[in-house]
Amino acid sequence: MSDLPKTMTAVLQIGDGYSGTSEGPQIDDASKYLELAEIPVPTPGKGQVTIRVRMSSVNPSDLHFIKGEYGQPRVKGAPAGFEGCGDVVAAGEGAEGLVGQRVAFVVAMGGSGAWADYALTDAINCVPLRPDLRDEDGAAQIVNPMTAMAMVDIAKQAGESFVVSAASSQLGKLMVSLGRDLGLKPIAFVRREEAVAILKDKGAEEVFVTTDPEVAQKFAAASKALKPRVFLDAVSDQLSEQIFVAMPNGARWISYGKLDAELPKLTQMGQLIFMGKRIEGFWLTSWMRSTPPQDQMRVIGEVQARFVDGRWHTDVSSRLGLRDVVSQLAEALKNTDGKVMISP
Ligand SMILES: NC(=O)c1ccc[n+]([C@@H]2O[C@H](COP(=O)([O-])OP(=O)(O)OC[C@H]3O[C@@H](n4cnc5c(N)ncnc54)[C@H](OP(=O)(O)O)[C@@H]3O)[C@@H](O)[C@H]2O)c1
Structure with missing residues (x-):
């Protein structure tokens, strides 16, 4: 952790809690929901890891979430972005084994989002990636x-x-x-x-x-x-x-x-x-909470094999730099031929 910068660039949620609306995942102007800021790099607690993000994806769940229409409340001032891939650069107690690994990850409540230079999540929400898997597939792997x-x-x-x-x-x-x-x-x-x-x-x-x-x-x-x-x-x-x-x-x-x-x-x-x-x-x-870990591991192995051998492929419609998310996300989402990917 000592080699890491003290601060990072991140795309933060503006809203807090639930909005009470149910408009769906369409957005016409991301600046209604997001802002760019410089904030401290998150420090991992017990069982958590800090990940240097390589790429993060934009899913409909992210859009529902920043609008306050998802199954968990927004946290004003916290980075957005549920899913990405990157390298584990720091770990709390019990998660040290992941340091140095490239992982796909999802961010759960209590973590720090993927639309940032660094993300924070629980080690159990990380999947070590095969070296032959592309970052584009890693960022949409879970x-x-x-x-x-x-x-x-x-x-x-x-x-x-x-x-x-x-x-x-x-x-x-x-x-x-x-x-x-x-x-x-x-x-x-x-x-x-x-x-x-x-x-x-x-x-x-x-x-x-x-x-x-x-x-x-x-x-x-x-x-x-x-x-x-x-x-x-x-x-x-x-x-x-x-x-x-x-x-x-x-x-x-x-x-x-x-x-x-x-x-x-x-x-x-x-x-x-x-x-x-x-x-x-x-x-x-809910499926992850109720499915035994060994069954999830079997599924994870099959998922990576399908991407590596070409049976599955992540289509990318556009790529945005972190600093362009607020101004360009709504426009980028108009092309629905694939995922919008964000890179620091
Ligand atoms: N419940 C879960 O655990 C779970 C997990 C993962 C995903 N999801 C849901 O799965 C859905 C697909 O996710 P994704 O990541 O694959 O989406 P995506 O490819 O990023 O984008 C959604 C696509 O759906 C089509 N679409 C948008 N609005 C539509 C509408 N009103 N009627 C019909 N089609 C519409 C669009 O394609 P065209 O422009 O080609 O029509 C668009 O490209 C989302 O609703 C997401 O929330 C749920």
């Missing part, structure tokens, strides 16, 4: 890939086919290609016509465009034929409800994201009673 593995596993146990909304998102693409590799038949929903060919190429059995006026009828026919019993849904709007209604007996609508601000209305409560259908949520944080 949140989406682990979620993809966990949710496709749920789908696999329920039958041969499953439905994915916002399938052109990074997570959607990971799940569709993983489903194909496991011999399943993913049904994808996208909102842009240009994404159809991409999803077909990733292994989607059917791809529907949400703006097609006949999308609900077309899906109903596919649902009869393929009988998907799990709907992995990141949009959670009224079309999602229509998709769920058109699914067969025993179908599960698993909402794991709220990309659209529209709140869906339930139109067929009888399906819950008579057809054994269920509506539920998925949150990786």
